Amino acid sequence: MMCSTVKKGVVMGYGRKRVLIIGGGFGGLFCARRLGRADVEVTLLDRGASHVFQPLLYQCAAGKLSTGQISRPLREELARHANVTTLLGEAVDLDPDARQVIARRPDESTFTLRYDVLIIAAGMRQSYLGHEEFAHWAPGMKTLDDALNVRRRLFGAFEIAETLPPGPERDAWLTFAIAGGGPTGVELAGQIREMATRALAHEFHSIEPEDARVLLFDGGSCVLGTFAPELTDKATKVLQKLGVELHLGVHVTDVRHDRVTVTPKAGGSPEDFATRTVLWTAGVEAVPFARRIAKVLDANSDRAGRIAVEPDLSVPGHPDIFVIGDLAGRDNLPGVAENAMQGGLHAAACVRHDLAGKPRRPYRYRDAGSAAYISRGHALLQVGPVKLAGVIGWLAWGFIHIAFLSGLENRISTLATWLGTIARVHRTDRTFILDNTPSAEHSYSWLKFMHPNMLHATRDGGQANPPH
Incomplete structure (x- = not known):
């Protein structure tokens, strides 16, 4: 039976x-x-029990979108299918x-x-290319936790810089280093500069957010190496106009809490850059x-x-x-x-x-093209012979991403948010939390001051001192 x-x-x-x-x-x-x-x-x-729209994680990290706009519970998404069970x-x-x-x-x-x-x-x-110790100081961009961690580091860096006097320490907090010049690295670089020059430009008293440096490191000869040359040239010009500093032909060879080291791919002396915020997008x-x-x-x-x-x-x-x-x-x-x-x-x-009882067919991938968002009014879209950039590429990029978001409510909400950012510079999802969790993933935490004995040692074996 x-x-x-x-x-x-x-x-x-x-x-x-x-x-x-x-x-x-x-x-x-x-x-x-x-x-x-x-x-x-x-x-x-x-x-994670949720479907996450990974192509928009960086917009969540940069405060443009909320986690709810780029994710949806799998139970809700599949609720109408009686033969599908979802498990955590x-x-x-x-x-x-x-x-x-x-x-x-x-x-x-x-x-x-x-x-x-x-x-x-x-x-x-x-992937940290064999250097897993980099993960503590240089979060990636693959999960919702990553996006919120990056958001905490980005907005937290400006807040901490506001409390410091002019000098090298403040400059390090206002320097953002990104490892990897693919779509995610380029998108992050563009968003940070856009955030500094528009959304935060008039909100601080001691610092000038637009002075923030964004350093983009990549081992190739150009950013967005998988795109057509004419598109990578346009992307390079837009990034440079935004103020992103491109360092090509180099590998990131060391990451510490206060600096990043890069080494020329063709050989040469390593170079240190003082920074308190490193983001990693180089490899999976x-x-x-x-x-x-x-x-x-x-x-x-x-x-x-x-x-x-x-x-x-x-x-x-x-x-x-x-x-x-x-x-x-x-x-x-x-x-x-x-x-x-x-x-x-x-x-x-x-x-x-x-x-x-029918035979299986071989899998054939149909190339739907590539896209990359740089800043407001600037995006790239490449689909076969079709190559779009500037405002037209930006509109096409938005249409495609809206179409593939899960859930009608998320599509409407995201579209409304984007339309709002066209009319005004403010970002609606900038909230970040200084967690009380004693984990390596939360580098900005009040817990180290509440429970100093729980503070983990840094790579050099030292510990941060609690405030006086």
Whole structure:
């Protein structure tokens, strides 16, 4: 006799094929949506329980958008699909013979999830290129926590500078260094300068926010190296006009609490820059679970951890396991949202074809183009032969991002916010919190003064002194 359960008035037998999706990003969400009406049981496991629109994280960090405008609870997003269950947890291990995944709850306890089809859409995390110690002083831009951490550092730096007399210490707080000249690095650099010259320009008494320096470091010969040369030239001119200082052909080789060191790629003497705010956008790598499954499945992977897959995105020798999005290592697939979306839809189509007894089709990525926002009225958009810049690129960029935001309410709210910033310079989501949590991620914290013994040591073994 088949076991069954009741969910939202629907009787669902456990005899139905079980599809387990790891990750609630673009790939996982689009896959779950497409399977929402299929004759399968879908479980979506995510460590944050929300879908985050990562391309707009930097706007959240810069105070333009709130976390609620760029994210939506997965339960709410998938509520209308009776056969989809969402769970909070982080996948940590895989048993392919038993077809089960071990997941960890936030309290460190674990639970087991069984599957018939496993879809890995866990995405990538920030890579520090072998220097994990940089993470304390140089946060990345991959999660909502990252965006709020960066917001705290950006606005906190101006506030701290206001309390200091003119001199090198104040100058260091008003210097912002960014490692990586790709879209995220360029977008952050443009936003910081725009913030300093417009939103904060007339709010301080002791400092001049527009004097803030923004240093952008990259190992290439130009910023936005994946864009057409004419677009990178335009981006360079806009950044320089904004006041961003470009340092190309260099690698960031050391990050400390009060400075960053860069070394010429072609060789030469290292150079130090005094700064109290370093942001890291240079490189990504696979999440730990992806490296674990590559080992368990004896699958080939590249240096960044991307897993080699068959033409249908399944793992060789394991047709019941798919890898999609940033983690799929095939045909130089780009690590962009469009690839994840298309991969999620493809994996769902393969599941449907299997149910219908039809052969799977190979995955074909359709390039939807690239975009980068620099500042108000300046954005780049490249779609095949179409190349847009300036105001037209900015309008096209906004239309595309509004279209892909999850939830009608988020689209309307974000559009209203952007329209508001056109009419006035103020940013509506600048609130930041000086946390009382004793963790390395929260560098600006009152806790070190309330409980000095809980202050962690710096890389040099020293401790900050409490105020007199």
